[in-house]
Amino acid sequence: MSFRLSPGTLDSMAGVYAPPKKYRMGSGGGKGKSAKSGDAILVFALAAMVPKSSHSGTAFRPSSQTKHAFGTGSHAGVSGRAIAAMDRTARRSPEVMVRITGRQHGGGHVLANFSYISRLGHGAEKQVPLYTSDGDILHDGKDMQILAQDWQEWEMGDDARRKGATSISMILSMPAGTDPERLREAALDFAREEFANRSWVASLHVDRDHPHVHLTFARRDHDGRRFHPSRDDLFRYRQRFAAKLRDRGIEANATPARARGIDPKHEPIAAKKVREKGQVPRVDKSRAERARSFRDRGIPDPVNAVLANQRATVLTAYERSIAELSSSPSLADQAIAKSLEKFVASMPAPEPNSVRADRLARGERDAPSQPGRDGGVTPALDPVAAALARAKAMREQIEAGKSDLSAREQPQSGANAERPSGVSDRLRSLMDEASRSAPAPEPGKADDIMRQTQERDREQRERDRARDKDGPRR
Numbered sequence: 001m002s003f004r005l006s007p008g009t010l011d012s013m014a015g016v017y018a019p020p021k022k023y024r025m026g027s028g029g030g031k032g033k034s035a036k037s038g039d040a041i042l043v044f045a046l047a048a049m050v051p052k053s054s055h056s057g058t059a060f061r062p063s064s065q066t067k068h069a070f071g072t073g074s075h076a077g078v079s080g081r082a083i084a085a086m087d088r089t090a091r092r093s094p095e096v097m098v099r100i101t102g103r104q105h106g107g108g109h110v111l112a113n114f115s116y117i118s119r120l121g122h123g124a125e126k127q128v129p130l131y132t133s134d135g136d137i138l139h140d141g142k143d144m145q146i147l148a149q150d151w152q153e154w155e156m157g158d159d160a161r162r163k164g165a166t167s168i169s170m171i172l173s174m175p176a177g178t179d180p181e182r183l184r185e186a187a188l189d190f191a192r193e194e195f196a197n198r199s200w201v202a203s204l205h206v207d208r209d210h211p212h213v214h215l216t217f218a219r220r221d222h223d224g225r226r227f228h229p230s231r232d233d234l235f236r237y238r239q240r241f242a243a244k245l246r247d248r249g250i251e252a253n254a255t256p257a258r259a260r261g262i263d264p265k266h267e268p269i270a271a272k273k274v275r276e277k278g279q280v281p282r283v284d285k286s287r288a289e290r291a292r293s294f295r296d297r298g299i300p301d302p303v304n305a306v307l308a309n310q311r312a313t314v315l316t317a318y319e320r321s322i323a324e325l326s327s328s329p330s331l332a333d334q335a336i337a338k339s340l341e342k343f344v345a346s347m348p349a350p351e352p353n354s355v356r357a358d359r360l361a362r363g364e365r366d367a368p369s370q371p372g373r374d375g376g377v378t379p380a381l382d383p384v385a386a387a388l389a390r391a392k393a394m395r396e397q398i399e400a401g402k403s404d405l406s407a408r409e410q411p412q413s414g415a416n417a418e419r420p421s422g423v424s425d426r427l428r429s430l431m432d433e434a435s436r437s438a439p440a441p442e443p444g445k446a447d448d449i450m451r452q453t454q455e456r457d458r459e460q461r462e463r464d465r466a467r468d469k470d471g472p473r474r
Contacts (some may be wrong), residue, residue, distance in 0.1 A: 003328040004079040005321065010066050012317040013082055016259045018069035019235055068232070083336060085253070086321060089260060090339040093253040094175045096245065097212075098237045100229060103165035104216070107145075107152035110167050114144040117169075117203045117214035131188060133200045151199060151218045155226075165219050168228065172241055173212030178250060180204060180211040186244035187213035194240060197221045258314055261347030291354040307350035318344050 005013075060075035070081040104110045115121060118130040120141050130138040138144055155166045172187050184204040191200050200217035220226045229237070238254035245252035271281035294301045318340060325337035351359075 002076045002080065003083075003325075003330055003333050004075050005082060005324055007060065007062070007066075007075075009317075009320045009324055010070070010078060010082055011063050012313075012320055013086070014063070014065040014069035016314050016317045017082075017085055017255055018065060019231060019256060020065075068235075083325070083333070085255065086318075086340060087336045088251070088253040089255055090336065090343040092260075092343075093251045094178070095260075096238055096242045096252050096254050097171070097173045098234055098241055099171050100234070101169045101171050101214075103219075103228075104167045104169065105163070105165055107149045107166070110148040110151055110216075111145050113167065113169055113216055114138075114148060114201060115141065117201070117205075117216065118144070120144065128203050128205065131202045133191070133195065133198070138201075147201070154218065155220050157224070164226065165228075167216050167218050169214065169216040170229075170237075171212055171214055172237075173210055174245070174250070174252065176209040178211055180206050182248045182250055183211050183245070184213060186241065186248055186250070187215065190237075190241045190244045191215055191217075194237065197223060258310060261314070261343075287354040287356070291352075294354075301352055301354060303352040303354070304350075307352060311347075311350050315344065315347075 060078075062070075062072060062078055066078060070078050070085065072078070102113075104113050114130060117128075118138070119127045121127075127139065130144065132138060132147070138147070152166050155164070172190070174183055184202075187204075188202060191202055195217050198217050198221040200215060202213055202215045204211065204213050219228070235254075242252040242254040268281075268283065271283050274281040275284075291301065322337045322340050322344070325333045325340070328334060328337075
């Protein structure tokens with residue numbers, strides 16, 4: 001008989017491993033309609049007439065939250081999936097990422113999306129195949145145009161003025177080092193199962209350090225229903241995609257950030273792109289300003305209490321699981337309990353986003369030389385600054401070269417003067433004759449020339465510094 005977690009522990013872990021349900025799961029993916037009062041009374045009346053079995057009071061009935069997190073089934077099956085999820089989390093298995101990237105409006109927009117994800121027009125060496133729900137592989141732009149037009153006509157139907165989205169695009173990715181081919185097979189299998197009643201296309205990209213699959217599906221299914229994925233749908237997508245990867249031997253997990261002891265940063269894609277350019281996004285500035293406002297007024301940030309309560313809930317759930325797994329007669333369960341103990345001990349303290357932004361801002365002032373930390377452009381990233389740096393280094397090298405030249409290459413006279421090596425005897429004799437016939441340099445003449453050269457160079461630097469005082473001119 002396999003070990004089973006108690007229903008109370010499963011419920012507490014479900015609150016950590018699944019987001020709270022705010023939407024009813026329906027075939028359309030939107031909010032479900034509640035039953036009418038008359039229908040509800042009829043259902044209760046029929047249920048009262050059906051006799052209950054004698055063992056119904058002791059049968060395992062998972063809560064809706066437990067079903068949402070670990071699925072349904074027997075007590076042993078649900079408990080086994082919960083323990084496996086905790087084991088993967090404690091071992092820090094790679095997390096899958098499923099994200100909606102945009103909506104396409106009209107056939108032209110859909111065709112542009114097809115061209116982007118298939119790299120159409122980038123050359124034969126960069127173009128990737130476009131897999132369809134019908135089992136076809138598209139390479140030709142004409143075929144993509146026909147498919148995009150078909151999606152648009154089906155979306156419009158008889159409504160010639162409809163302005164809704166024609167398709168929805170999403171991305172499925174894994175960290176670097178994942179086998180791209182098995183990732184593609186898992187993504188296609190996921191699409192065939194999840195969007196069986198809907199047209200879709202997919203393509204594999206390996207142009208970045210992490211392999212990922214672009215998946216675009218028609219918003220209207222074959223039955224004419226339209227939907228947009230909700231948060232519950234995206235959670236289910238992550239779980240099913242991770243299961244498809246594990247079926248192919250790829251270690252993958254799909255858990256919320258709080259289950260891994262991470263405070264969700266809620267970073268918009270636009271903010272990440274701005275930060276990659278070495279600039280400070282507005283969200284970081286507003287967060288830093290909020291933290292400074294609370295600090296100046298001597299008021300604690302109310303987010304601290306919220307994060308503390310969330311962390312206490314997570315720790316309590318893990319402690320219950322560790323206590324029950326430690327009492328299991330199975331050595332494997334006991335090993336998972338010890339692994340969870342180490343994982344919980346290494347969980348970082350929660351930190352509000354505003355405090356994080358303010359800390360990073362103060363860290364920039366302490367270490368402004370680090371690239372991209374102060375929001376400006378560092379010399380390594382700005383071509384103008386890089387050119388100025390190279391010019392300064394070259395000027396210093398020239399100055400050093402002048403001093404070395406004056407020390408090492410003073411003009412010598414006489415037959416015993418050293419001559420450059422590697423010249424012929426005839427050229428050496430001509431050089432010796434020229435040095436003997438040349439008049440002796442006037443005293444102080446070389447020093448005057450060097451002094452005048454240095455003075456002109458110093459004046460030029462002063463003019464350059466005055467011209468660039470307010471920054472380099474465009």
